[in-house]
Amino acid sequence: MDKTFQPADIEQRWYQSWEAAGYFAPKGGDEPYCVMIPPPNVTGSLHMGHGFQETIIDALVRYHRMAGYDTLWQVGTDHAGIATQMVVERQLAAEGKDRHEMGREAFIEKIWDWKATSGGTITQQLRRLGASPDWSRERFTMDEGLSQAVQETFIRLYREGLIYRGQRLVNWDPALHTAISDLEVVSEEEQGKLWHFRYPLSDGSGHLTVATTRPETMLGDAAVAVHPDDERYAHLVGKEIDLPLCDRRIPIIADDYVDPEFGTGCVKITPAHDFNDYEVGQRHDLPLLNVFDDDAAINDHAPEFYRGMDRFTAREKIIDDLRHLGLLEKTDDHTLKVPRGDRSGVVIEPYLTQQWYVDAKALAGPAIHAVESGQIEFVPKQWENTYFAWMRDIQDWCISRQLWWGHRIPAWFDAEGNIYVGADESSVRAEHGLDDALPLHQDEDVLDTWFSSALWTFSTLGWPEDTEMLQRYHPTSVLVTGFDIIFFWVARMIMMTLHLRGEVPFKQVYVHGLVRDAEGQKMSKSKGNVLDPIDLIDGIDLPGLMEKRTAGLMQPKQAERIREATQRQFPDGINAYGTDALRFTFYSLAATGRDIKFDIGRIEGFRNFCNKIWNAARYVLMNCEGKDCGLDPQLPVTLGTSELWIESELQRVLERFRHSITSYRFDLASQGLYDFIWNEYCDWYLELSKVSLRDESDPAAARGTRRTLIRTLEKSLRALHPLMPYITEEIWQSVAPLAGASGPTIMLQEFPREDATLINEPAIANIEWLKNFALAVRTIRGEMNIPPGKRLPVLLREGSPEDPERIEALKAQLKQLAGLASIEWLTGDAPASATGLCGKLEILVPLADLIDRDAELARLDKEIEKLKGELKRIEGKLNNAGFVAKAPAEVVAKEEEKLRFQQTSLEKLLLQREQLGNIPS
Known part of the structure; x- marks a missing residue:
């Protein structure tokens, strides 16, 4: 492994490898797990909402794939009628052309040409996020199969009296007509x-x-x-x-x-x-x-x-x-x-116009019952109330649009205004016995894009044909979506699927919040607070960021305001954080049902987390490669308290992770793994492992430590993979052989299963005691300004009946973790010492030979005087009735918090000075 983690070096290399090998396709299994992508517009480019949503889906898909499910993530894009037509019309206008001059057929052909060359931006960006749908099954709402499904649906609903034409008010766009x-x-x-x-x-x-x-x-x-x-x-x-x-x-x-x-x-x-x-x-x-x-x-x-x-x-x-x-x-x-x-x-x-409508009231009853009866579950549950409120007061759905790009309505009119619905003109004439001489004209309108996307869960699997894929993967497992389209998409999918298939489209609906900026404001170009996920992955300099944020703004004053805000927020541009750090940030913020305040400081922290994992892996490999890692069952292996403890903690975090991710608490799932890997494994166990690795007198213990180091890391990588796919794959390739694992990719490995029989409560209690002991010594070291490298003697007194046994068993580990020279029980009077507690056990660090008493007293006196001055300033401000009356409440509260903090700090320094004063000069 390289000395430093460089995400740009590994991400695209691994993604291309995964996709080329076909790893994203279903691999079989006892139970199917299917998720449909909310189809992004073919004109779209990735924004923070997409990034958040797709990383949520990818975590679910990768987890279930590793957990042994027959997993399908069905991918595709929406034809986006208005957006796509506008894009191509603007291109034509730049060439001095007009769609009306071209005619409908030529214009549609132009759009297909545009789609072939420029319509895949967002799917490429989804790949940059590490999304793992089955790209070999990619669908498009205007492809031949889905067009057949749309036509079949319209004809069937019309003949059942559920689609009709009428004059009503609609939202009318006078520019787009x-x-x-x-x-x-x-x-x-x-x-x-x-x-x-x-x-x-x-x-x-x-x-x-x-x-x-x-x-x-x-x-x-x-x-x-x-x-x-x-x-x-x-x-x-x-x-x-x-x-x-x-x-x-x-x-x-x-x-x-x-x-x-x-x-x-x-x-x-x-x-x-x-x-x-x-x-x-x-x-x-x-x-x-x-x-x-x-x-x-x-x-x-x-x-x-x-x-x-x-x-x-x-x-x-x-x-x-x-x-x-x-x-x-x-x-x-x-x-x-x-x-x-x-x-x-x-x-x-x-605007009052003739439009086509679906009788939504007739379809709403079964859709309401499906949620009331529990066939479909909303997570969080409160979104059911939003769903019911809309469904019980539902209005008929206007499904026609006055566009050229889209599914043209399969209806024909004669000169007297009679309507004939069918697959094509010839079948209409044959069905109704119409003479070929009778002029017929097909409706000029197309169907609302929500009409085709309402069929998404089953049309993408081959309906109206009863395909094997449809039988295997429908109903789908879960729909992941934002609350803003519960009405427009979720409810309509439920209505249409129940009516046409007689079954629900999905068993659960996970409703996530919207991504906002760090202050909770909606991200918008006009505010200049939009973040581009690709910029966070790759980085962007300040001029490039300013150019992106002000592009297309017509008002110079607004552009200048956005430039100033951008300069304040990102004076050096945006650093490159990599995909894994961005994904983990999304998960950490994904508490159910809440909007997401995206603070860029968090992604900085998770970039550090990646570095932590990388450096830990290098330590493990350095100590395990070319050495006996306990794979030979003929050789004895001894597991000490540290090994039993870290194994126990691993089992506990795996159980919590499984529960969290299946209940859509991605914040808890990510936090649990973060705490285990950073704190328990990297900060504590790697330090504890040094004791047995340095002791050449007990090869069985060293063998047990190396086996625990490598296996815990390997399982942790597998557990982390659904959230951080790239770094886990890169490290796993080096770690897996040492852990006895094999296979071409981590993503097809089994997700580690927790085993409650491996949880050792005495080991957990002993290491928690050890950690408290070490932290007490570290606190003394910090408060007394003792250099980190200085090894300390400690004296012990009091304590519980278990403490002597623990001291004897864990003495070597205590010395390693706390940087101790010696550990002895106090037999006489205590020398001048700094004191800490570990339960009932009193820990004394004699100070006489550790510090320069006079220099430290002088330093403390200086700090004390500085704090007293600051306290006097804050107290004066808070005693000023005018300030308290006029200042905002949050400003006053902030000053009061400062006062409490400074008072606590002063008390600590005075106590330190008192302890130092007892040391003979």
């Missing part, structure tokens, strides 16, 4: 206005004042609503209003939807341009008057002098016209949530 899902709408607070308009009563008796943030939609008003219990307006319910600018009369209605405390308590109702208003309109049988076109410009249903205007131009014109008519009462500043398309950035409109 398509309906979009709620997940593609980003609503953020923006500063706007609240306009108060007077609507004259038709009988001339006065007016009602309504408040609105969207004056342009008043052209489509169908009513004014008040709350049924609002006494201010009860006498007006049933009367009519002359809608300003429109030459129409609309009724005054009463509805519980109205909040009497908002604005004036009078709300304009525009059923064709607001989702809540639509529901009010349905209850009161109000007309649906759409006054926008596909571009969100005013259409021909509005008064002539507004037609053709952009919605925001029309807004200004309407406000100005109402002002001139004396109907603008006042304008208030108002903070509101504005919905924008996550791709286009434009304001989304609730």
Whole structure:
């Protein structure tokens, strides 16, 4: 092994070796274990959320693969209708071309060309993370098999009456000219206005004042609503209003939807341009008057002098016209949530269009029962409540999109608008007996990408064919996903799978949190706090990081703010930490159900953990290679207390790890291994091993130590492999032969099983006692400023009945761990000493010959005076009533914590000085 751990030297070499050898494919076994990748967009690139999610899945997959399961991690990507079409349209625009000029077929061909050359970025990045799916089975939601599954599903649901076409409100993107899902709408607070308009009563008796943030939609008003219990307006319910600018009369209605405390308590109702208003309109049988076109410009249903205007131009014109008519009462500043398309950035409109829908209510019942009955378990369990709340109030699902890229809807229309659904035009004609002369036109729309991904668990395994893979691996074992797509993906998979397959898609749903920055803020490009997992793996200099963070920003001030923040946060750029350190950081933060605050300081610590493992392995190999490691059963092996103890600790950590990872407590699984490897094995056992390795008089004991060293390391590497695949593989290749293990790769080795019979409680108790003894001596050494290399005499008194036996049995180990010259029981008066306790045992370190008394007293006096000065400063601040009253509570609390810390420190120094004062000069 090299002297230092260099992750860049080993990661890609090992990954290419694993993939080329086909190690990620199922290998058979008694019980199948199958996980489906949440398919990333084909246009995507790796972000921290992907990194976190895929490392979680990979740990599960690698663990179950090693535990003997027939393991399949099914991989694939989503065709990402809107995102992909936008990418290719931008490329065409740069060439001065337009998709409409090209035509649909040529444009689709262009997208396939792009997919072949540029659509695999994220899958390559997943490989950099060490993800181990079966790449030989990679699927794509537009490949031939999945397209057949999508078509089969649409036709079947249509014929069962569960898919229909209707006119309803959708989220409409005026830039992309398509309906979009709620997940593609980003609503953020923006500063706007609240306009108060007077609507004259038709009988001339006065007016009602309504408040609105969207004056342009008043052209489509169908009513004014008040709350049924609002006494201010009860006498007006049933009367009519002359809608300003429109030459129409609309009724005054009463509805519980109205909040009497908002604005004036009078709300304009525009059923064709607001989702809540639509529901009010349905209850009161109000007309649906759409006054926008596909571009969100005013259409021909509005008064002539507004037609053709952009919605925001029309807004200004309407406000100005109402002002001139004396109907603008006042304008208030108002903070509101504005919905924008996550791709286009434009304001989304609730828009009335003809779309295709799935009758989700009809599918929801069995999906609710599957979770209620325990066929599907959510982890953490509280997410079941979120699932139930949405499913019990589910709305029909709009599945059509006005795009060219995607699964084109298999429906044809004749000139009279009759609908014919089938696999292709010829089968439609044959089924319905339609003459070839009858013109038919296929629906121009494509299906929502969530429609194809709802079939993901079984379509990727070969459905609608009843394949061996489908029979073997479905239902799948677990779905790992973020809470933000419980509605959009998880629930729809459950509904579709139960309906089409008669079984659940997965047995468990592990819902993880979202990755945020160290302050808990959502990572976003506009904030400049986005971290790229590949940058954390490979490192990036400051200019490169600044360039990445400001790329594409149009506002110079924002770019400059992000550059300044980046310079403060990463003055030297980001170091290269390697994949294993990044993965382990994710696991350490993965407490169930909580969002993840990613602090880069943690990854620094786990890079050090990698170094610790590497250096420990070098020590073990140095002491074991070419030597007798106890593999010959004919030669005696003696296991001392240290060996029995470390074996016991290994069994305990293996049991905790297995329980933690199968209950999705990756934080506990990683912490347990970290504590065992760093503290118990590296810090304690490696030191303890030096005693028997240096004692040539007992070869059986040395043989036992070497066997324990190498076997404990080998098992630890196997246990750690699901979390840190690269470093464990690299070291295991050198360690395995010495431990009697064989095989081409660690990833196909058996996961180490715990054995409770190997837990030796007396050995555990004895080593815990030894550790407490050593720590007591180390504390004295630190407090008395005794050099680390100085070997100390210690005297003992008091203690428990077991202590003399322990001292005799572990004397050599105590001297090694605590750096002792001698250990003796005190028989007379105690000399001037520093004292520590190990249980009831009093440990005395005589100080006369160990330190320069006068120099140490001078040093302590200086430290004491410094502390007294600092205490006086803090006390003065806290005694200042003005400071305590004006400073934030957290600042005051911080100063109080400083005061307590300094007081404790002063007490310790005064005690040390008192002990030193007893030493003769």
